[in-house]
Amino acid sequence: MSTAVKPQRRRRSRTGSDVQLVNRRSGESFFRCSESTDFFMTAQVCVVLLQVCVLYFAKSVELTGVKEEEIVAVPTPISSRDLWSLLLQRHPRLLLLQDQVVFAVRHQYVAIGDQVVTLGDGDEVAVVPPLSGG
Structure with a gap:
């Protein structure tokens, strides 16, 4: 059974802090960027804007x-x-x-x-x- 995953969008923030996405199962970080960078995320693909x-x-x-x-x-x-x-x-x-x-x-x-x-x-x-x- 496949489940459609809606893209999630991260909006610009003026805080200047970093965003770090972590795998819930392994605890490993798999994506890191400045929070001032926009990005879209799906289950398979991350596209930086x-x-x-x-x-x-x-x-x-x-x-x-x-x-x-x-x-x-x-x-x-x-x-x-x-x-x-x-x-x-x-x-x-x-x-x-x-x-x-x-x-x-x-x-x-x-x-x-x-x-x-x-x-x-x-x-x-x-x-x-x-x-x-x-």
Whole structure:
């Protein structure tokens, strides 16, 4: 018999204390994070939700109308394709750059695809379209 488990969400707290989840049977800690981090928890999966800063360059600035923005509730790990989809939901006009853009995360270029990106809270993600000039 299987029982559906509803996801539990931990909300941000201003206390700054740590959250530690403990296995009731063994007493072992299996997840620990700052209480200022949001996360969802099910019986099998824990998804951490972070805040990231997205930086836009060149044509992506024109299409979004912003140079940078804070995005909250970004799951990690996340594929670069899913991260791109998240940005497309916010700025549908970015679709014009669909097959031309790459991300830069912690000074590393990441192509849009199935590559998994593990982000940290407060990380910067740069949207880098093709650049031209001389």
